[in-house]
Amino acid sequence: MSTASDTRVRTKAVRGKAQRGASAGQPGKTRRSGRERQPWLPWVFLAPTIVGMGIFTVLPIIASVALAFFRWDIISAPSFVGFDNFAEVVQDPTVRVSFLNTILFVVVAVALQLGLALGLAIMVQEKLPAWLRVFFRSAFFFPLILSAASVSIFMRYLFNEQFGVVNWLLSLVGIPAVPWLTTPGGSAAVVILVYVWQNFGFSFLLFIGGLASIPVETYEAASLDGATGWRKHVHVTLPLLSPTTLVASVMAIINALQVFDQPFVLTRGGPGDSTRTAVMVIFESAFQRLEFGQASAIGVILTLIIMAITAAQFRLSKRFVFYQ
Amino acid sequence: MTTTITRPAAERVVHRRKRDWSVAGRIVLLSLAAVLVLGPVLWTLSTSLRPPAESFQLPPSFLPLNPDFVSYGQVFKQLNIVALVINSALVTGLIAVGQMITAALAGYAFANLKFRGRGALFSIVLATMMVPAQVTIVPVFMLIRGVGLSDTLMALILPAIPTAFGTFLMRQYFMGLPADLAEAAAIDGASPWRTFRSVYAPLAMPGLSIVGILAFNFHWNEFFRPLIMTISEQNFTLPLGLVSLQGNLGTGSISVVLAGVVLSMIPALVVFMFGQRALRDGLTAGTGK
Numbered sequence: 001m002s003t004a005s006d007t008r009v010r011t012k013a014v015r016g017k018a019q020r021g022a023s024a025g026q027p028g029k030t031r032r033s034g035r036e037r038q039p040w041l042p043w044v045f046l047a048p049t050i051v052g053m054g055i056f057t058v059l060p061i062i063a064s065v066a067l068a069f070f071r072w073d074i075i076s077a078p079s080f081v082g083f084d085n086f087a088e089v090v091q092d093p094t095v096r097v098s099f100l101n102t103i104l105f106v107v108v109a110v111a112l113q114l115g116l117a118l119g120l121a122i123m124v125q126e127k128l129p130a131w132l133r134v135f136f137r138s139a140f141f142f143p144l145i146l147s148a149a150s151v152s153i154f155m156r157y158l159f160n161e162q163f164g165v166v167n168w169l170l171s172l173v174g175i176p177a178v179p180w181l182t183t184p185g186g187s188a189a190v191v192i193l194v195y196v197w198q199n200f201g202f203s204f205l206l207f208i209g210g211l212a213s214i215p216v217e218t219y220e221a222a223s224l225d226g227a228t229g230w231r232k233h234v235h236v237t238l239p240l241l242s243p244t245t246l247v248a249s250v251m252a253i254i255n256a257l258q259v260f261d262q263p264f265v266l267t268r269g270g271p272g273d274s275t276r277t278a279v280m281v282i283f284e285s286a287f288q289r290l291e292f293g294q295a296s297a298i299g300v301i302l303t304l305i306i307m308a309i310t311a312a313q314f315r316l317s318k319r320f321v322f323y324q
Numbered sequence: 325m326t327t328t329i330t331r332p333a334a335e336r337v338v339h340r341r342k343r344d345w346s347v348a349g350r351i352v353l354l355s356l357a358a359v360l361v362l363g364p365v366l367w368t369l370s371t372s373l374r375p376p377a378e379s380f381q382l383p384p385s386f387l388p389l390n391p392d393f394v395s396y397g398q399v400f401k402q403l404n405i406v407a408l409v410i411n412s413a414l415v416t417g418l419i420a421v422g423q424m425i426t427a428a429l430a431g432y433a434f435a436n437l438k439f440r441g442r443g444a445l446f447s448i449v450l451a452t453m454m455v456p457a458q459v460t461i462v463p464v465f466m467l468i469r470g471v472g473l474s475d476t477l478m479a480l481i482l483p484a485i486p487t488a489f490g491t492f493l494m495r496q497y498f499m500g501l502p503a504d505l506a507e508a509a510a511i512d513g514a515s516p517w518r519t520f521r522s523v524y525a526p527l528a529m530p531g532l533s534i535v536g537i538l539a540f541n542f543h544w545n546e547f548f549r550p551l552i553m554t555i556s557e558q559n560f561t562l563p564l565g566l567v568s569l570q571g572n573l574g575t576g577s578i579s580v581v582l583a584g585v586v587l588s589m590i591p592a593l594v595v596f597m598f599g600q601r602a603l604r605d606g607l608t609a610g611t612g613k
Contacts, residue, residue, distance in 0.1 A: 038516065039439070041437065041516055041517075042433045042437040042438070042439040042442075043439070045429040045430060045432055045433035045437065045520075046429070046430050046433045046434075046445075048425070048426040048429060048430070048485075048486070049426045049427070049429065049430035049449070049486050049487075049491055050430070050445070051486075052426065052482075052485055052486030053449065053452060053486040053488065055467070056460075056464060056467075056482070056483040056486060057452045057455070057460060057486065057488075058448075058452065059463065059467075060460035060461075060462075060463035060464050060467070061452075061455055061459070061460055063463035063466075064459055064460055064462060064463050067462065067463065074466075116357075120354065120357055123350045123353060123354055124354065126350065127347060128347065128350065128351070132351065132354075135358070136354050136357075136358060138596075138600065139358040139361055139362055140357070140358070140361060141600070141604065142361065142362070142365070142596065143361060143365075144541075144607070145541055145545075145592040145593070145595060145596045145603070146365075146545065146589060146592060147544070147545030147546075147547065147562075147563045147588070147592075148545065148547060149545070149547040149563035149564070149566065149567050150545075150563060150566060150585045150588055150589065153566060153567065153570050153581060153582075153585055154364060154367070154368040154582060154585055155364065156570075157371075157379075157380075157578055157582075158364055158367065160380075163380035163382065165367060165382070165384045168382045168383065168384065197360075197361070197364075202607060205604055205607060205608050206608055209608055229346075254456075257456075258456050258458060260458065260547075260548055261547045261548065264547075264551075265547075265567055265570075279456075279458045279548075282458055282459075282461075282462075283458075283548075283551075283552070286461075286462050286465075287465075287552055292462055292466075295462055296459075296462055299458065299459035299462070300459070302456065302458075302459060303454075303455055303456065303459050306454060306455075306456065307454060310454055
């Protein structure tokens with residue numbers, strides 16, 4: 001194994017040895033001479049990415065954590081304030097409401113997204129004319145290619161209280177006009193619906209992949225044992241799909257925690273603070289109120305939540321996920 | 325004996341009839357979902373093709389039967405859409421090409437070259453994916469401001485070029501290519517650079533196109549970074565320009581805003597039609613499918 005990959009960095013000089021193949025003793029020699037020759041070579045390949053990430057990702061992460069302990073408005077010099085930013089942020093009612101909103105949003109949106117995606121994926125993967133399967137798959141995938149900003153722009157018109165298509169459709173079945181974007185509950189519902197509309201296709205794709213990897217024989221065996229319809233899915237599909245479900249839920253949760261575009265364009269966080277999210281308060285404290293230290297503190301808290309969820313994924317996958 | 329043979333056959337008929345019903349039921353449910361997904365997009369298209377005065381016409385029409393292109397003319401007048409398109413294309417194109425080049429190089433090094441600390445370095449690259457961009461945006465903004473690049477397109481392009489996900493994707497791709505190719509190239513006297521340039525890079529084109537298409541799709545639609553990094557309207561990208569147009573017009577001429585939205589969707593549609601497979605593979609890569 002190691003000799004095979006070593007030959008990849010061999011140069012002209014070791015050509016003869018390479019030709020003779022990996023006989024014992026020689027690979028060690030050639031490896032040493034290969035390293036002495038161009039030990040810097042891999043670093044030339046790596047330089048653009050490593051330098052770029054160092055400047056634009058790693059340093060900013062360190063700076064962000066450091067900045068969380070300072071008070072800084074760009075204009076005057078930063079002053080060290082210890083954990084003050086965290087204390088203020090945790091007590092700030094707007095920040096609190098925004099984190100609560102975000103958690104509520106994540107729970108409802110992710111549940112809807114996964115439920116829809118799983119149901120539709122099962123229906124698409126069962127017996128169906130091939131052209132219909134292709135059509136449905138493309139249709140459900142389609143919103144993913146649009147920009148969340150554009151989607152929010154046209155959805156705002158569709159959810160207009162007086163002239164919107166949504167309320168018009170509801171009026172057909174006798175439901176009076178819903179004040180979608182002017183009430184806290186209505187706004188939250190619109191943000192969730194628009195977000196799920198655009199993102200369920202991603203979980204759908206993951207579930208399609210997971211379903212395709214379940215061997216047909218498993219279903220045949222289940223049918224022989226008398227399992228039909230729903231029971232087949234509850235006892236065969238769901239357990240065998242659990243690795244996919246775990247990945248899909250973690251990715252959906254992490255993405256939903258960072259929601260910004262939809263509430264920003266649809267509601268600007270209102271009415272009141274009813275649709276303000278965690279990332280929106282980062283944006284506002286940094287770029288509108290110039291409290292960069294506080295913004296970083298909120299960012300650090302959000303990152304810790306995301307890391308905790310990722311860590312929990314690894315724990316859970318060991319315990320509950322059923323691998324074949 | 326005969327009864328035991330015929331009975332299952334009869335059951336099968338019943339079963340099949342039941343299955344026909346369930347197929348029909350599924351098609352109805354799936355079609356309903358497809359209508360809910362595609363309906364809003366069709367409404368957007370057909371409303372953009374109606375005169376502004378009829379924007380809020382109810383019952384709505386979902387098919388543009390008598391297309392009217394007034395709104396499209398208006399978009400060009402009310403919004404400097406040519407500049408927006410050029411900005412978006414420049415930003416997206418340069419990021420995509422930059423990501424393809426840097427990810428190919430780094431992915432190749434992680435897959436095919438040996439060096440001390442390879443595993444550790446790769447873990448660090450992967451770990452950076454966990455930190456959301458919104459968290460690093462404040463220091464990145466300071467940095468960009470510090471080097472005098474604030475309110476330029478470069479402020480959007482440079483930080484987006486190094487890509488952890490692209491590097492991961494290309495490493496996977498290069499590891500899937502046969503190792504004997506390098507051996508053969510070495511026998512033929514090719515230098516390591518040439519081995520990469522003339523043997524591996526051309527073979528990795530499908531992987532590279534996934535990186536490029538993903539970058540295009542993400543950055544063409546990006547809203548958060550342009551909102552922070554650009555200040556003057558001449559540096560806006562399409563999504564930002566459209567949102568500010570909607571803000572300026574209120575609910576006055578919806579069809580004009582929607583015409584802009586439809587125009588901004590065209591490149592994404594092209595990708596959807598010709599690169600759907602690559603996009604799907606890219607989006608689900610690294611999820612252990």
